[in-house]
Amino acid sequence: MVETFVLEARGLEVAFGGVPILKGVDLGVEPGDLYGLLGRNGAGKTTTLRCLLGLLPGARGKLRVLGTPAKSIHEVPHGLGVALDPPGMDDSLTVRQNLELARIRGGISGGRGVDEVLDLVGLTHRAGNRGDRLSHGQSRRAAVARALLGSPKLLVMDEPLSGLDPEGVETLLDLFRQLSRDEGVTVVVSSHHLREVEEVCTRVGLVDAGRTLLEGSVRELLEEAGDGLRVQCHKDEAAAALLAQARGVRKVDNLGEGLIRAKLDADADLEGILANLVGQDCGVSSFTPERASLVDVFHNAVRKADREAQE
Amino acid sequence: MTGFTRALRGEAYLLTRRRGYRWALAAVxxxxxxxxxxxxxxLEMNHRAGGPGPGESGDWNFWPRFASSARAGMFLVELFLVALVAAAFPRxxxxxxxxxxxxxxxxxxxxVSARAVTALTLPLILGGAAIxxxxxxxxxxxxxxxxMEEGFAVFGEAEVRTEVMRALGHGFPALLALGxxxxxxxAWLAxxxxxxxxxxxxxxxxxxxxGGLSSWAPWMFTSTLPGLGKESYLGKAAEFAAGYADALPWSFESVVTAGWxxxxxxxxxxxxxxxxxxRKRDL
Incomplete structure (x- = not known):
């Protein structure tokens, strides 16, 4: 049977001390995906990844990594690079020694070596520093460097951007993009940095309160969310009525005090809408198109989940 | 290369690179x-104050001094063994x-098996350094x-050497079990x-x-640890080598057997x- 997913969780549940933490996580990462696992702090992202990597033996559900059950992760053929949270640097070893140790334990002889991965993450100048002498961001970079050793086909990164300076974020995002595009590496990144994830990821899964709220390609989710339009005018009721009748306008919210927000379909005619509002003398003082973002997708999904939980 | 072999190579790398191991070796x-x-x-200060000098007392002999110094090193070996290995997985x-x-x-x-090899190798390395x-x-x-005691030979060197060397070897099974x-x-505690x-x-x-259980103490391996053991053969051998004939009574042979x-x-x-x-631990 051909495996569709390189990383797959179905009905993932786990409890700590009798308290359920994950209550039904479903996600599937396809080969070549640059996949963003999103969620608020404490949503269950790290726990999900730990379960998928076989680090929590009490996890239940169908969990597979590169076609191998997570419980037998040691049987996964070489080609898995992992950088979890915490970064997992041995404090008594230098960065270089940590990477050498990983190379030895992984039996890695080909592919990227220690110097190359240090250079890729911009940490060559810290190679001689011990793990406890690194800043939070440097530890993250070192963990990413370790995950890149050899020729991994699947990279699993937990909050790799956390604690990084803007330059570091750019470096890593470029790296992930390059690995995915040029080498066909599947990259899974958990994060709550939605704007950065939106920039690079092709697919995302959103986890909240231990459940998957949504999963899909970034493009489809953004299209579904729709671009927005923000209009400030003197005659808001008239303007809202005009907007509601306009082609390509999906939803109109009159927020009062002259402020209207609308959701647009991809075929909305913005110039026509503006001309109509001006022509009908609605007193438009500002007309601002807003691009849909993962932040909107995220907030909408979370709000919807919160409402359903309250009901 | 199997997973175990690679894990073992990793442990060997750690053994040579981790500062804790090096400090332990130096301290021992x-x-x-x-x-x-x-x-x-x-002893020299005591001698200058009128006490016995070389050749006048068993305390000046190489063998008791060697045995008691080795035992002092073994105290640290046992403490370091527990401290370094027990704290490793939780850290x-x-x-x-x-x-x-x-x-x-x-x-x-x-x-875990590779770590066990480290834990069984460490007492050999540290114990070897102590000796x-x-x-x-x-x-x-x-x-x-x-x-010698007051100019007379109390024990022959061969007899003392045999006891001390046997006592040194006797401590190692207990050290390995401690590892x-x-x-x-x-592996168990967080x-x-x-x-x-x-x-x-x-x-x-x-x-x-x-009291009722103390007769079983020799059958607890920790009793026969060379450093901290209540029934340390090395400790008794050091006393014996210093000229105390009653340090190793016949009855002690059963303790020695238990220790083996x-x-x-x-x-x-x-x-x-x-x-x-x-296998069941959350990581």
Missing amino acids: FLTALLHALGSWIL ETGTGSVRDPLVRGISRDAL GAAALGASLCFEAGDV ALAVLVS RGAVAVAMGIAVVLLPGILP IAPWPALLLFLAAAILVF
Whole structure:
């Protein structure tokens, strides 16, 4: 049977001390995906990844990594690079020694070596520093460097951007993009940095309160969310009525005090809408198109989940 | 290369790179060496104050000084063994570094087994350092030969040497079992301090057993540890070599026998238990 997913969780549940933490996580990462696992702090992202990597033996559900059950992760053929949270640097070893140790334990002889991965993450100048002498961001970079050793086909990164300076974020995002595009590496990144994830990821899964709220390609989710339009005018009721009748306008919210927000379909005619509002003398003082973002997708999904939980 | 082989190579790398191991080695070596030199200084001061000099007392003989300095080093070997090995997995779990080998084709069983090899090698290395430093220190300051007391030979050198060498060997099965115990508490307990405390508590247990149970103490492997053991053969041999004939009564032979036998089943039990508990551990 051909495996569709390189990383797959179905009905993932786990409890700590009798308290359920994950209550039904479903996600599937396809080969070549640059996949963003999103969620608020404490949503269950790290726990999900730990379960998928076989680090929590009490996890239940169908969990597979590169076609191998997570419980037998040691049987996964070489080609898995992992950088979890915490970064997992041995404090008594230098960065270089940590990477050498990983190379030895992984039996890695080909592919990227220690110097190359240090250079890729911009940490060559810290190679001689011990793990406890690194800043939070440097530890993250070192963990990413370790995950890149050899020729991994699947990279699993937990909050790799956390604690990084803007330059570091750019470096890593470029790296992930390059690995995915040029080498066909599947990259899974958990994060709550939605704007950065939106920039690079092709697919995302959103986890909240231990459940998957949504999963899909970034493009489809953004299209579904729709671009927005923000209009400030003197005659808001008239303007809202005009907007509601306009082609390509999906939803109109009159927020009062002259402020209207609308959701647009991809075929909305913005110039026509503006001309109509001006022509009908609605007193438009500002007309601002807003691009849909993962932040909107995220907030909408979370709000919807919160409402359903309250009901 | 199998996962176990790679895990073993990783452990060898750690053994040579981690500062803790190097400091332990240096501390054990210096302790045994300085113990021998310190003994010489004390005996010399005593001699200048009118006490017995070389050749006049068993205390000036190489063999008792070597044995007692080796025992001083063994105290530290046992403490370091528990502290370094027992705290390792809890610390690695805390920092997350234990996860990396497990996603590199090394099973939990292989990782614990490789760690066990370290825990069984460490007492040989540290114990060897203690013995080597004690031999060096004692040979610099004391002469070997028959054990003399007031000008008379109390024991022949061969007799004393045999007891001391046998006592040195006798301590190693218990040390190996202690290493295995350290692996078990390391694999089992989440906090390093608790794991170390548990290991030390087991070491001290024979000394605090109530009267009815104390006859069983020699069958607890920790009784026969060369340093901290309540029934340390090395301690008795050091006294014997200094001229105390009653330090090794015939009845002690049963304790010696227990010390040869008891550590091995304990060692196997601890290692098997360590592998089993680590399989279920959240990492």
